[in-house]
């Protein structure tokens with residue numbers, strides 16, 4: 001790991017301990033350009049860690065400090081996400097400049113880093129999220145090409161594994177937008193954000209097939225509902 005210092009940080013509110021990891025992509029033309037932005041005091045943006053496509057990890061800001069990556073955001077009633085999160089930037093041109101797969105070297109480095117952070121700060125699997133999860137109306141990173149399923153398989157974050165009962169309950173749930181919205185909020189999504197944006201963010205993270213073969217990313221189907229129910233059960237088990 002290489003130390004490169006960004007001046008863009010302040011103190012976590014009430015000395016909060018990090019309890020979440022928020023993943024981002026840089027969304028810029030090059031890694032160098034992104035790094036310059038994250039280290040320039042004029043921009044007032046930053047992250048704790050920066051992972052290049054070759055797997056190089058830069059440590060920009062100490063975990064104990066509050067980096068500025070989440071912006072206006074919400075998760076489980078918390079709006080000062082920066083005070084409670086570790087921010088990780090993955091180099092990728094993003095939807096605007098040429099979104100592409102996250103390669104093996106970068107993913108392997110990310111998994112190693114996240115495992116260390118989980119161990120160090122006792123972070124719950126359900127609290128490993130994308131920027132789009134905490135800011136669904138504004139953000140799309142790290143996006144539908146990010147392999148959350150693999151991450152979970154390697155011990156980082158949650159991936160839904162619906163059982164028979166979830167699919168049975170899902171059949172009723174898809175007919176009731178109010179209930180689905182309520183359960184998305186129970187999982188952590190902002191209940192005041194536009195429903196269509198929350199559903200799209202949920203799909204980006206937990207049902208990326210929606211962006212390829214299965215039609216509209218903003219449309220709830222039985223798999224959406226079954227996966228949501230499975231996640232709620234898994235998150236609840238981790239909390240108790």
Ligand SMILES: [Zn+2]
Pocket residue numbers: 023024025069131139141
């Ligand atoms: Zn972001």
